Amino acid sequence: MTSHATPRRGATYELQRGYRLMMVPAILAVGIFAIVPLAGMFGLAFSDYHLIRGTNWDFGFQNFAKMLSDKRLMNSIYVMAALSFFGVALQVLIGSAVAVGLQKITGKWRVGRILFLLPYAVPHVAVALIWLSLFTPTLSPINAFFDLFGITVPAFLTSQWGAITAIVIADTWTNFPFAMLIIMAALQGISPDLEEAAAIDGATRVKTFIYITLPLLAPALLMVTLFRFIDSLKHFPMIFVMTKGGPGRSTQATNFYAYVQTFQNSNVAYGAAIAVMLFLMAALISYYVAKLNQRVTT
Amino acid sequence: MKHLFTAALVSSFALAAPVAPTAAQAEEINVLMFGMPYTVGLAKLADDFEAETGIKANIDVVGQDVFESRITLSFTGGTGDIDVVHTPVIQVQRWIQAGWLQPMTDLVSEETTSDILAGPLGAYDVNGDQWALPFFAGVGLMSYREDLLEAAGAEVPQTWAEMLDVAAKITTDDQAAIALRAVPGQGFNMFIFPMVMRAYGGTFFADYEGGDLTPAINSPENLEALNVYVKLINDYGPAGAGNFNFAEVKAAAENGQVAFTVEGTGIISQLVDPAKSQFADVTGIALPPGGPAGRSPAIGVHGMGIPASAPNPEASARFIEWAVSSETVAKIAMSESFPDFTTASVAQNPEVIAKYAAIHPDFLTMRVAALDLAIGHYRPLIPEWPALGQAIGESVNAAINGLMTPEEALEQADADMRDILGL
Missing domain, CATH: 3.40.190.10 (Periplasmic binding protein-like II)
Known part of the structure; x- marks a missing residue:
């Protein structure tokens, strides 16, 4: 017995050591490029680091206290919430619809699987430049087309809700393929037997989708919503290129506001505090969505 | 630590x-x-x-x-x-x-x-x-369409007040008069707006040169200037002009959608270059308009x-x-x-002179004239300027796009300036 047990423990140990070694690059990458900078960001957030006013390296909660009375920050959260809510909702909705369509469709239309991925491959700055042109009346072929019929298309980028709509459209265009990919993968994991069984039992296609497919897609839908939502908290290139935060300050989302505080106002500590707040928001949301996901899957 | x-x-x-x-x-x-x-x-x-x-x-x-x-x-x-x-x-x-x-x-x-x-x-x-x-000193110049001015029976405007009159004559349903940078930012609308501000006698501070940095952005002179700037963009600019940056201004001029632009030399030199603009042969160059306090061409170094x-x-x-x-x-x-x-001897180089004279005969002369008029502290040379310019630019843009009245915008800019300067 003993003579057999020792080599078995050795084999397990070797195997475990192999698994641990496989994780080393990821641990190093996360440690060096995520945990250390994150610790630095937390430290700066509690400091008084300012490029112009001078720094005494006094640590405290002053930046977080300032946030409570900062109307610009509140405005930026409101803008971010609008961009995130409408953007993510549209991306998941359109991505899901296209995924379901592509899964069922046959023939040449299946080329859509590649075609619809293209917007996702375009760099965000290029996407923003494309949509800036489309939303600028003097440059836009859309405006030129409607002008032929005497119809004037309103200028989106000169009103708050118009500019938010424009950014949501640009963001949706480039990011819906991500939702589509995840949902398509999830759909492929659902056994066709289930649909066939439902059909034999007399369920309509709509009922089958609502009562069979949709519940099975729920974990994927939650995951894609979470990923897109966290990403949407980092809104920057679209705003920087399309509106520069305008009109006025009406498209300054929180991440853009952190940029203004850090790079324009030289208030590095306050910019870091805003970044910490964004990080905690994302972490908190991720935690609750993960718990919800667990409940859905069980 | x-x-x-x-x-x-x-x-x-x-x-x-x-x-x-x-x-x-x-x-x-x-x-x-x-x-x-x-x-x-x-x-x-x-x-x-x-x-x-x-x-x-x-x-x-x-x-x-x-x-x-x-x-x-x-x-x-x-x-x-x-x-x-x-x-x-x-x-x-x-x-x-x-x-x-x-x-x-x-x-x-x-x-x-x-x-x-x-x-x-x-x-x-x-x-x-x-x-x-x-290595670079760009100044503000005005480009104008000679054919459109002639058709409207108007002269090249020497002041912003004259610009309002001429713009009213030129503007029709199919033709806008002027495109100016409007998008917020110290290098965007705040490269252009101070030309109007200073022409009306407006300043950023009570006495910049004397060292009194009390904000003066909400002065009557600045309010008058902002009203002119807003009116030019909204009443005489193309659709969507409230979000124009230099690229959109340049495109509007190149496509013949406007009669005037006031821009940096980098853009103006392209508008009068026949190789780059289809209206170059009917486009003239002049100094930016002035006002009761004279002319103050923008300068960026x-x-x-x-x-x-x-x-x-x-x-x-x-x-x-x-x-x-x-x-x-x-x-x-x-x-x-x-x-x-900015290297002086290059201006004597015959090849360089020939190249830019061929683009437009008035270009180099106008550039020198604008450089003579430009003041070094056109945008204040203080450490806080990037923050101040950003904040004022946001308020100016809010006024252009109707989110605030010009009075409210300058009050907001004043409050922001005091906050940034810790006053």
């Missing part, structure tokens, strides 16, 4: 920023610039510098947003990976205050500085030290400085001297669209 956090800050940006090679040897230097015709031309001449001096220059020309991230992480961390840095004059005071630059007073020769226009050179003279050498953390300042200075030398600048003026040089 400071180094711990600055190092952490540096690493926090490290993922987003491309890693620049460190100049491990004295024979190699890293130059970081952002995209402009001059910097693009300079990058093409890197081999010339190496052939002349034996020093290899890695000239990295990046977008302005990437540039800001790169310098912030490099300078706050004191990494020493940048030997020469693009130094816009509006940033120089802030960078000096932050301890990001080192003076080059003793590193550059009298021979070099004596060939640089005094105004732009002086803009980098702070507290008795020279912090950068300029760019130069090259040596970061405080640069390990080999002598090599950095050698590069800068070569980059602003008559020979190098003339080559760039010939290869790129770059008439904004």
Whole structure:
């Protein structure tokens, strides 16, 4: 017995050591490029680091206290919430619809699987430049087309809700393929037997989708919503290129506001505090969505 | 403790920023610039510098947003990976205050500085030290469509008030009169709006030159100027003009959608260039309009400085001297669209004169006239300017787009200025 047990423990140990070694690059990458900078960001957030006013390296909660009375920050959260809510909702909705369509469709239309991925491959700055042109009346072929019929298309980028709509459209265009990919993968994991069984039992296609497919897609839908939502908290290139935060300050989302505080106002500590707040928001949301996901899957 | 956090800050940006090679040897230097015709031309001449001096220059020309991230992480961390840095004059005071630059007073020769226009050179003279050498001085000029003016029976407007009258005559359902930068930002609408402001006698501070930096942005003069600026853009500009930046302004002029633009020389030189604009042959150049307080053409100066953390300042200075030398600048003026040089002797170069005279006979004359009128502190040369310009620009843009009245916008700008200045 003993003579057999020792080599078995050795084999397990070797195997475990192999698994641990496989994780080393990821641990190093996360440690060096995520945990250390994150610790630095937390430290700066509690400091008084300012490029112009001078720094005494006094640590405290002053930046977080300032946030409570900062109307610009509140405005930026409101803008971010609008961009995130409408953007993510549209991306998941359109991505899901296209995924379901592509899964069922046959023939040449299946080329859509590649075609619809293209917007996702375009760099965000290029996407923003494309949509800036489309939303600028003097440059836009859309405006030129409607002008032929005497119809004037309103200028989106000169009103708050118009500019938010424009950014949501640009963001949706480039990011819906991500939702589509995840949902398509999830759909492929659902056994066709289930649909066939439902059909034999007399369920309509709509009922089958609502009562069979949709519940099975729920974990994927939650995951894609979470990923897109966290990403949407980092809104920057679209705003920087399309509106520069305008009109006025009406498209300054929180991440853009952190940029203004850090790079324009030289208030590095306050910019870091805003970044910490964004990080905690994302972490908190991720935690609750993960718990919800667990409940859905069980 | 400071180094711990600055190092952490540096690493926090490290993922987003491309890693620049460190100049491990004295024979190699890293130059970081952002995209402009001059910097693009300079990058093409890197081999010339190496052939002349034996020093290899890695000239990295990046977008302005990437540039800001790169310098912030490099300078706050004191990494020493940048030997020469693009130094816009509006940033120089802030960078000096932050301890990001080192003076080059003793590193550059009298021979070099004596060939640089005094105004732009002086803009980098702070507290008795020279912090950068300029390579670019762009000034505000006006372009106008001669054919549209003639059809409207109007003369070239000399003041902003006249511009309002002429614009009203030209504007129809199919033709806008003027395109101006409106998008918020100290380098965007705040490059243009101060031309109107100063023409009406408006200022940013109670007495900038006397040292009284009490905000004066909500003065009656500035209000009058803002009303004019808003009216020009909203009543006489093309649709969507409230979000125009220089690219949209240039496109509107090139496509014949407007009769006037007031822009920097870099844009104006392209509007009158037959190779670049279909209306170039009917486009004229004039000084920007003035007002009761005269004319104040915009001015933007760019130069090259040596970061405080640069390990080999002598090599950095050698590069800068070569980059602003008559020979190098003339080559760039010939290869790129770059008439904004600050090296005086290049203006005597017959090839350069011929090239820009061929584009438009009035161009170089008007540029010199505008440079004569421009004031160095057109945009205040104080460390807080980037923050102030951003805040005022946002309020001005809010007024253009009807989110605030001009009065409210200037009150908001005043409150923001006081907050930024800690008053």
